[in-house]
Amino acid sequence: MKKIFSNEAFEVMHIRNFRLFMAYRFLMTSATLMQSVVVGWLLYNITKSVLSLGMIGLTEVIPQVGIALFAGHFVDIWDRKRIIFYTTFLLLLGSLILAVYSLPSYDFHQLLGVWPIYLTIFLTGLSRGILMPANTALLGQLVPRRLLTGAATWSSTTWQVGAVTGPALGGLVYGFFGVLPALSLVFFFYLSCTLLLLFIKSPGKVVVPEGSTEGIFARMKEGIHYVFNNQILLGAFTLDMFAVLFGGAVAMLPVFASDILKVGPEGLGILRACPAIGAILMSIVLTFNPPVKNSGKLLLYSVFGFGISMIVFALSKNFYLSAFVLFLSGVFDDVSVVIRASILQIFTSDEMKGRVAAVNSIFIGSSNELGAFESGVTAGLMGLVPSVIFGGAMTLLVVAFAAVKSPTLRNLKLKANS
Numbered sequence: 001m002k003k004i005f006s007n008e009a010f011e012v013m014h015i016r017n018f019r020l021f022m023a024y025r026f027l028m029t030s031a032t033l034m035q036s037v038v039v040g041w042l043l044y045n046i047t048k049s050v051l052s053l054g055m056i057g058l059t060e061v062i063p064q065v066g067i068a069l070f071a072g073h074f075v076d077i078w079d080r081k082r083i084i085f086y087t088t089f090l091l092l093l094g095s096l097i098l099a100v101y102s103l104p105s106y107d108f109h110q111l112l113g114v115w116p117i118y119l120t121i122f123l124t125g126l127s128r129g130i131l132m133p134a135n136t137a138l139l140g141q142l143v144p145r146r147l148l149t150g151a152a153t154w155s156s157t158t159w160q161v162g163a164v165t166g167p168a169l170g171g172l173v174y175g176f177f178g179v180l181p182a183l184s185l186v187f188f189f190y191l192s193c194t195l196l197l198l199f200i201k202s203p204g205k206v207v208v209p210e211g212s213t214e215g216i217f218a219r220m221k222e223g224i225h226y227v228f229n230n231q232i233l234l235g236a237f238t239l240d241m242f243a244v245l246f247g248g249a250v251a252m253l254p255v256f257a258s259d260i261l262k263v264g265p266e267g268l269g270i271l272r273a274c275p276a277i278g279a280i281l282m283s284i285v286l287t288f289n290p291p292v293k294n295s296g297k298l299l300l301y302s303v304f305g306f307g308i309s310m311i312v313f314a315l316s317k318n319f320y321l322s323a324f325v326l327f328l329s330g331v332f333d334d335v336s337v338v339i340r341a342s343i344l345q346i347f348t349s350d351e352m353k354g355r356v357a358a359v360n361s362i363f364i365g366s367s368n369e370l371g372a373f374e375s376g377v378t379a380g381l382m383g384l385v386p387s388v389i390f391g392g393a394m395t396l397l398v399v400a401f402a403a404v405k406s407p408t409l410r411n412l413k414l415k416a417n418s
Contacts, residue, residue, distance in 0.1 A: 001413070012147040012154060020200045021142060022158045024193055025135070028088070029162025032124070034170035035095060037272055038182045040254045040309035041174060041265050042102070043117055050255055050379045052114070057251055057376070059118050060125035065362050067129040069220045072358025076219070076351060080138040081202040085311075087130045088197060092190040094123035099183040102371045133357035140345055141203040142355050149290050149414065152341040156334060157283035162322025163276030171269015206351050232347055233356070235402065235409035236299065236340045241363040242398040243303045250275075251375045255384055261319045278330030279337070286338050296412030299339045300403050305332035307395030314388035342414050 012018055043052055066094035075083060101116045143151045174182040227233050250272070291298050309329035316322040340360075348356045379388035403410055 008201045010117045010145050010150075014137065015143055017142045017200055017203075018139075018151065018154075020196060020231070021139065022154060024196045024200070025155060025158045026162045026165075027189050027193045027196065028091075028129065028131075029159050030166035030169070031095070031186050031193065032091070033163055033166035033272070034182070034189065035098070035120075035124070035186045037167045037170035037265075037269055038174050038179060038186070039098070039117055039121065041171075041268060042179055043114060044258065048115055050252065050384065051376050053251055053254060053257045053376050055118070055376065056121055059121045060128070063122055063126035064129035064132075067126055068133065068358040068361045069223070069355070070216070071130040072133045072223055072355035072361075073216050075134045075137050075354030075358070076085070076206060078272050079205055080134050080141065080203055080354070081197065081200055083134045083308065084131060084138065085194065085197045087127050087134065088190065088193050090123060091127045092187065092194055094120040094127075095183065095187040095190050097123075099180065099187050102179045102183050102393055104178075104180065129361060130385060131309065132361035133354045135208075136341075136344065136357035136360075137350075137353040138203075140348075140350055141206070148345040149292070149342045150287070152345055153290060153338055155288050156338050156341060157280060157287065159337075160276045160279040160283055160330070160334065164273045164280065167272030167276070169268045170173035171265045171267070175264060175266040175269070190375045219355065223254075223359055224350075226352055227359045230347060231406070231408045232343060232358055232412060235406040236343050237363040238404075239299070239303060239409070240336065240340060243306065243395045252379060252384060252388065254418075255379070256322070260317060260384070261322060263319055267319065271323060271326060275330030277335065278327040279334035280330075282331045282334040285357075289340075290414070291335060291339055292414040295339050295342075295414040296408075299336055300399055302332040302335035304396060304399045305329075307392045307399065308335070309392075310395065311389055311392035314385050314392065319415070339414065343412075346414065 038052060040056065043056065071083075075100065097116055098120050139151060139155060140148065169185065170182055173185055251273050254268055257263050257265075257271055261267060261271075265272075306329050309325045309332065312325045313322055313329070316325065344353075344356060344360060375387060375391065378390060381387075382390065
């Protein structure tokens with residue numbers, strides 16, 4: 001059985017377009033999370049405010065959620081590769097703004113304040129609102145249906161490798177060379193992404209079935225109904241949204257690194273990388289042993305473990321213990337990511353993937369970026385450590401509620417049809 005899974009997992013890597021797309025995904029993830037580390041540290045150094053870190057999430061989630069449904073509509077009727085190319089160019093522009101802002105000879109943060117940072121974050125959120133459904137939908141076009149679970153696992157692994165590389169490079173380059181070299185490296189990575197996309201052959205537009213609705217708002221509504229009428233999709237998306245909304249502590253890592261663990265930007269980069277390291281190792285395991293049996297129970301167990309990890313992290317004052325529990329949080333999170341990505345690919349028709357992925361991106365955006373805002377607000381009201389403990393406890397309650405109220409999700413077994 002393991003040999004079969006192994007062959008299936010590596011078979012998808014024989015597809016040239018898929019390999020190029022994974023290289024793009026690695027560079028894109030590395031650049032985005034590298035920029036996130038640098039921006040978080042830079043902003044906290046300027047403002048010394050935990051609320052300003054929480055505002056990063058709010059600034060990013062507003063454009064992301066606002067454009068997602070519109071993006072999903074156009075992803076399903078336009079060339080998906082072309083949409084990704086132009087959106088990546090927008091991220092390149094944002095990184096250039098940050099690089100110019102960080103020029104030491106002009107001291108722009110004294111002249112302009114921090115609004116150029118938030119402008120770039122806004123552009124990042126706008127781009128993510130487009131890229132998340134576009135990337136998901138394009139992936140479904142690049143590989144045959146029978147290889148979708150393997151493709152989802154490789155996609156998760158690639159993302160996680162980028163999530164290690166980006167924060168580590170961002171923290172190390174910032175710490176040893178300064179903010180301008182770090183942001184210049186972000187610009188170079190985004191530039192490489194735009195060039196790499198030129199070599200991916202577009203699979204073209206998806207053929208829209210006869211009799212489908214044509215109006216933009218009717219098609220957006222159709223995508224929403226598709227998700228809300230599918231209990232498996234809805235259960236998986238909702239569980240992720242509420243669990244990560246309350247359970248994420250990543251937005252507060254600059255404060256933990258600076259004020260509690262006292263490890264500087266280099267330590268911050270390591271802390272940001274630890275969840276991804278755990279996720280990479282788990283992705284390797286899942287590549288050879290896809291979670292197709294007892295998938296629903298594994299999803300619930302993994303989110304529960306994630307919540308426990310956040311509580312222990314909040315209580316820790318030791319850098320090595322903090323790094324270890326963040327590593328475990330990545331292990332648990334990757335199981336959840338792979339199962340949810342497989343659910344979306346397997347249980348969604350190709351002509352609906354853009355709109356369904358857009359709805360999913362709203363759930364994810366609500367959990368991650370609003371979670372960052374929630375973390376900043378609760379940290380300001382309750383204190384840093386109590387706010388993270390509270391979030392972890394709420395995650396455990398969400399899992400318990402989903403286990404009782406969603407038997408269809410709890411008993412799910414993933415099986416991709418040929």
